[in-house]
Amino acid sequence: MDFPTAYNPEKNEKKWWDFWIAEDLFSSTPDASKKSFTVLLPPPNVTDRLHMGHGLNVTIQDILTRWKRMSGFNCCWLPGTDHAGIATQMMVEKSLQQEGKTRQELGREAFFQLCVEWKDKNGDIIIEQLKKLGASCDWNRQAYTMSEGLSAAVRRIFVSLYEDGLVYRGERLVNWDPVLQTAVSDDEVYNEEINGNMYHIAYHVRGMGEAAQIVVATTRPETMFGDTAIAVHPDDERYQAFIGKEAQVPFTDRWIPIIADTYVKPEFGTGCLKITPAHDPNDFEVGKRHQLPRIDILNPDASLNEKCPEFVRGQDRFQARETLVRGLKESQQLQKTVSTRHSVPFSDRGKCIIEPRLSLQWYVKMQPLAGPAIQAAANGDLRLHPDTWQKTYYHWLENIQDWCISRQLWWGHRIPIWYCQGCEAVNTGMVDPTACSSCGGTELQQDSDVLDTWFSSWLWPLSPFGWPEKTEDLAYYFPTDVLVTGADIIFLWVARMTMVSLYTQQKVPFRDVCFNSIICDKEGRKFSKTLGNGIDPLQVIESYGADAVRFTMIQLAPLGGRVKLALEDFEHGNRFINKIWNAARFLHGKLGDRALVPVDFTALPLPYQWLVHELHVATARMDQQLSSYQMHEAASTLYQLMWQSFCDWGVEVTKESFEGNNSASDWQIASVVYWVFEGILRLASPFIPFLAEELWHRIPVHPQWERASSLVISAFPTPTHVPAFPEAAQQWSRLQEVISGVRSLKSQMQMEKKKDIVLFLRCDAAFRSLLESQLALVQKLSGVAKVRFVGSLQEVGACLANVGPGWSLYIPLVDESQIPKEKVRISAELQRVSKIVLGLEKKLQNASFVQNAPSDVLVQTKAQFANMSSQLTSLQESLASFG
RNA sequence: AGGGCUAUAGCUCAGUUGGUUAGAGCGCUACGUUGACAUCGUAGAGGUCUCCAGUUCGAAUCUGGAUAGCCCUACCA
Numbered sequence: 001m002d003f004p005t006a007y008n009p010e011k012n013e014k015k016w017w018d019f020w021i022a023e024d025l026f027s028s029t030p031d032a033s034k035k036s037f038t039v040l041l042p043p044p045n046v047t048d049r050l051h052m053g054h055g056l057n058v059t060i061q062d063i064l065t066r067w068k069r070m071s072g073f074n075c076c077w078l079p080g081t082d083h084a085g086i087a088t089q090m091m092v093e094k095s096l097q098q099e100g101k102t103r104q105e106l107g108r109e110a111f112f113q114l115c116v117e118w119k120d121k122n123g124d125i126i127i128e129q130l131k132k133l134g135a136s137c138d139w140n141r142q143a144y145t146m147s148e149g150l151s152a153a154v155r156r157i158f159v160s161l162y163e164d165g166l167v168y169r170g171e172r173l174v175n176w177d178p179v180l181q182t183a184v185s186d187d188e189v190y191n192e193e194i195n196g197n198m199y200h201i202a203y204h205v206r207g208m209g210e211a212a213q214i215v216v217a218t219t220r221p222e223t224m225f226g227d228t229a230i231a232v233h234p235d236d237e238r239y240q241a242f243i244g245k246e247a248q249v250p251f252t253d254r255w256i257p258i259i260a261d262t263y264v265k266p267e268f269g270t271g272c273l274k275i276t277p278a279h280d281p282n283d284f285e286v287g288k289r290h291q292l293p294r295i296d297i298l299n300p301d302a303s304l305n306e307k308c309p310e311f312v313r314g315q316d317r318f319q320a321r322e323t324l325v326r327g328l329k330e331s332q333q334l335q336k337t338v339s340t341r342h343s344v345p346f347s348d349r350g351k352c353i354i355e356p357r358l359s360l361q362w363y364v365k366m367q368p369l370a371g372p373a374i375q376a377a378a379n380g381d382l383r384l385h386p387d388t389w390q391k392t393y394y395h396w397l398e399n400i401q402d403w404c405i406s407r408q409l410w411w412g413h414r415i416p417i418w419y420c421q422g423c424e425a426v427n428t429g430m431v432d433p434t435a436c437s438s439c440g441g442t443e444l445q446q447d448s449d450v451l452d453t454w455f456s457s458w459l460w461p462l463s464p465f466g467w468p469e470k471t472e473d474l475a476y477y478f479p480t481d482v483l484v485t486g487a488d489i490i491f492l493w494v495a496r497m498t499m500v501s502l503y504t505q506q507k508v509p510f511r512d513v514c515f516n517s518i519i520c521d522k523e524g525r526k527f528s529k530t531l532g533n534g535i536d537p538l539q540v541i542e543s544y545g546a547d548a549v550r551f552t553m554i555q556l557a558p559l560g561g562r563v564k565l566a567l568e569d570f571e572h573g574n575r576f577i578n579k580i581w582n583a584a585r586f587l588h589g590k591l592g593d594r595a596l597v598p599v600d601f602t603a604l605p606l607p608y609q610w611l612v613h614e615l616h617v618a619t620a621r622m623d624q625q626l627s628s629y630q631m632h633e634a635a636s637t638l639y640q641l642m643w644q645s646f647c648d649w650g651v652e653v654t655k656e657s658f659e660g661n662n663s664a665s666d667w668q669i670a671s672v673v674y675w676v677f678e679g680i681l682r683l684a685s686p687f688i689p690f691l692a693e694e695l696w697h698r699i700p701v702h703p704q705w706e707r708a709s710s711l712v713i714s715a716f717p718t719p720t721h722v723p724a725f726p727e728a729a730q731q732w733s734r735l736q737e738v739i740s741g742v743r744s745l746k747s748q749m750q751m752e753k754k755k756d757i758v759l760f761l762r763c764d765a766a767f768r769s770l771l772e773s774q775l776a777l778v779q780k781l782s783g784v785a786k787v788r789f790v791g792s793l794q795e796v797g798a799c800l801a802n803v804g805p806g807w808s809l810y811i812p813l814v815d816e817s818q819i820p821k822e823k824v825r826i827s828a829e830l831q832r833v834s835k836i837v838l839g840l841e842k843k844l845q846n847a848s849f850v851q852n853a854p855s856d857v858l859v860q861t862k863a864q865f866a867n868m869s870s871q872l873t874s875l876q877e878s879l880a881s882f883g
Numbered sequence: 884a885g886g887g888c889u890a891u892a893g894c895u896c897a898g899u900u901g902g903u904u905a906g907a908g909c910g911c912u913a914c915g916u917u918g919a920c921a922u923c924g925u926a927g928a929g930g931u932c933u934c935c936a937g938u939u940c941g942a943a944u945c946u947g948g949a950u951a952g953c954c955c956u957a958c959c960a
Contacts, residue, residue, distance in 0.1 A: 005919090191958090198960080218960055231960095264960085273960045280960080342959060391887065392955065399956090487955090522895090524953080555908090556895080561888095562953080564895065572908070575922045586919030628899085636897075636907075651919075740926085747926040752914060783925095836904055849940040857902050857941090864903060 003588050007581040009545025013690045025712055026136045028076040030476035037073035038480035039065055040460055041137060045084035046123035047091055052519040052527060052565065055537040056557055058135050059550045060516055060631055061484045065136055066686035067626050070716035076477050077136060078464055080143030081123055085412040085453040086180060086349045092118050108410050115411045129538060134546050134689050143464035145456040153463035154413045154456045155430060162428050166365045173284050174404055176357035178302035179350035182408035183361055185452060186401060189354055191343040200270060200335040201328055203230060203247040214247055214258065215335055217269025219342060222320040224249055225308040227256055228292040229275040234260035236271050250333055251309050261286050278358045294358055302355050362406040362415060369499040370397040382498060382508045385629050386560040389487060389515060396491050405452045412450030419445050458496035461509035480510045487515040487560060514629050517557040522566050540570050547688035548573035554687060555635040576639060577691055583647050584695045587677060590658060591670040596702045599672045601723045606774055607653045608672050609728035614645040615679050616722040622683060623718055635687055642680055656780045678705050679717045731770055735778055741802040741809055742782035749800060749818055759784040760796045763807035793877050801826065801878035803871040823882055830875045837872050840865040
């Protein structure tokens with residue numbers, strides 16, 4: 001077989017992806033005889049393009065899914081996309097803008113159609129990118145939040161909630177995005193500190209003499225035309241006389257009351273607060289308490305409307321601010337300007353400052369839904385990983401606010417509410433009403449708003465499986481097993497899915513939720529378009545291959561943390577891929593393509609039993625690590641098994657003990673080495689599926705591994721598959737210590753090139769016979785020509801020394817010039833060991849330790865003391881021998 | 884302001900119920916290639932586990948406090 005010196009990921013990844021898809025290995029149908037394993041892919045927006053966050057998120061899910069698939073589960077990893085109301089509408093509007101058109105000119109229906117076309121053309125780009133990473137989703141089930149079925153589910157849940165009295169319409173202050181001209185939810189708003197000014201403005205007061213005035217402090221003078229009161233703290237002695245009087249809104253004839261409310265903090269600013277109920281959430285509450293009118297002074301684009309004096313009317317809010325500040329200066333009402341840093345709300349979507357705005361919106365009453373969701377986490381039905389997120393989850397649910405679900409957009413699920421033009425009654429239902437349910441009138445007008453995108457996303461555990469119908473899919477796959485997502489959408493998405501699943505199914509949507517790390521640059525800043533510090537995963541895949549990208553990310557990223565990633569880090573995964581490829585090349589070259597024979601494990605030479613044992617230990621470890629979602633730890637276990645155990649020791653031993661002469665021993669060696677290698681490939685398959693598949697098809701078929709048509713559906717090794725040889729493993733590792741001990745001496749004394757070294761060994765009879773049983777191998781691996789066993793140092797003469805548990809090894813000096821260096825080295829070693837011995841001695845002399853420590857710890861400590869003491873003695877002898 | 888997280892080698896981080904001489908990768912140093920891999924190997928240097936106090940026979944690990952950094956939530960007229 002042709003075995004190129006370099007691995008070609010690009011060619012290989014395409015080959016095997018096509019094979020897996022052609023063989024339909026990732027699809028799933030309900031099968032009562034098998035256990036299901038269901039994972040929900042967090043649906044990317046149709047506007048998304050693959051970034052490293054997706055990369056890590058998808059890699060984690062793919063590892064879990066592939067592991068479970070190889071472990072015999074009926075795996076359904078459900079893929080799909082989200083229609084992304086705001087993001088998509090922005091995209092389409094942008095392209096319209098380039099043609100000099102607006103959506104208003106186009107009209108609602110035509111614009112909607114344009115969005116559909118945009119989605120058809122661009123909506124699957126992200127999906128194709130996920131496939132490049134090797135995502136083993138059930139691609140036959142790809143779902144879409146605006147598809148017919150999923151839209152029916154949205155309609156169903158809206159109507160159900162409405163009928164249960166959980167959907168209502170209310171006038172509230174919403175977070176208004178003046179650029180997109182829509183309300184956005186609290187969760188789509190972020191705060192940022194900016195530099196601003198605090199303006200101290202004097203309002204004239206009447207009934208207290210000519211010059212009477214009251215000074216308020218505000219950062220937003222432009223909202224003054226919406227003022228309907230001035231508030232002071234009821235206990236603030238400075239302002240007692242003002243309470244109940246009236247003040248004049250500057251530039252107007254409007255007089256507003258001065259009221260007392262405990263919300264005001266006397267120590268802040270001037271202690272006087274202007275109350276603008278229509279433009280500030282806190283003022284809205286104060287206004288409610290005092291039955292103040294609400295004056296909306298802004299247009300939808302945040303310019304000042306007709307309720308404002310003519311000289312600022314039509315000006316943008318920030319422009320108006322400057323105009324007013326100038327005006328107030330002229331009228332000497334601006335007492336001072338203090339520069340300040342304060343945080344202001346920004347729209348996550350429009351990236352502009354949010355304007356609190358009074359409007360009629362649809363809401364979902366959340367409190368009744370939140371209770372069961374809290375319960376589910378408390379009783380362990382829903383588990384978060386890492387579980388530190390539980391507190392955050394509880395805190396949000398316990399203080400939950402009603403969810404504003406209407407959006408003033410055109411792209412999305414239109415709110416299924418019809419207003420009767422005759423009697424103003426509200427109609428809804430599963431079919432579009434033709435007549436008013438209240439008065440029978442036929443003049444019905446549908447609400448012009450659409451639903452928040454998350455109002456369809458929260459059904460993701462249900463709607464793709466056919467809900468609200470009682471389908472076989474739903475019964476089999478729901479509840480799902482694990483959700484992997486970013487902690488930033490714990491409220492927007494995770495908690496809401498939980499609530500709606502409990503509401504409709506009385507079950508949690510998933511058992512476990514894993515929060516993947518956030519990917520940052522080396523300075524710890526999040527990847528962002530504006531910073532331009534991101535790494536394009538597709539480019540990295542192009543240069544290193546998907547396997548290298550996957551492996552690098554997974555080994556670097558624990559759950560729920562923050563991972564600092566740079567382009568050069570992908571060298572790490574790349575090297576690992578190269579290492580495995582070359583190990584396979586070595587086996588191919590050294591052992592050939594021979595048909596393999598069953599391995600008689602119990603009769604294997606010591607180092608091979610050790611190797612099998614290493615595989616055994618790794619399978620146990622990986623099983624435990626994957627089960628507890630420690631994917632990065634499992635990746636490290638795999639890495640060490642492959643590199644240290646298999647390559648550095650297994651392959652090196654094979655080089656020395658495989659004779660190439662068709663002996664029975666050769667057949668056994670070839671068979672066990674390939675057997676272990678196949679075991680490692682199987683363990684590696686979930687992590688680096690493309691390379692593993694390629695090599696699996698290249699290695700000879702082994703009679704002791706059952707083979708399917710593809711590695712991805714072959715069995716994942718568990719500790720029961722792999723025999724354990726703890727004793728042999730322990731013996732071989734003692735010999736490894738001797739080998740390392742010799743290498744260390746040779747290296748430090750720069751004797752690598754010397755081939756005729758005689759090694760003198762002082763040890764007990766048991767160790768001697770162990771070593772003699774592997775004599776030739778130990779000699780070759782440590783690079784000595786001969787081993788002599790001695791009873792004392794005197795038998796050797798002047799020499800270099802190294803000590804270990806139960807043995808001392810000596811190499812004769814080449815010449816006297818080595819002595820000073822060796823004396824320094826031994827002295828340092830002596831110091832280190834004597835420190836340990838002293839510590840142990842102190843411990844053993846401590847009566848309360850001897851009394852209280854568990855017996856096994858005591859035994860261990862005593863043994864260690866004996867061992868280290870003898871090493872100490874041996875070192876002292878060596879040092880003394882130099883005189 | 885409230886809540887949470889983190890602090891271990893020059894860098895990035897492991898260290899799962901407290902118990903061998905605290906580990907890995909990268910980086911660094913020395914040596915080693917006539918074929919698995921220089922995308923490599925062997926060996927080495929480098930840590931009073933942020934600080935203080937406490938619990939314990941025993942603390943990187945548990946408790947309290949301090950300091951520093953990060954994140955979240957709320958709000959700042």
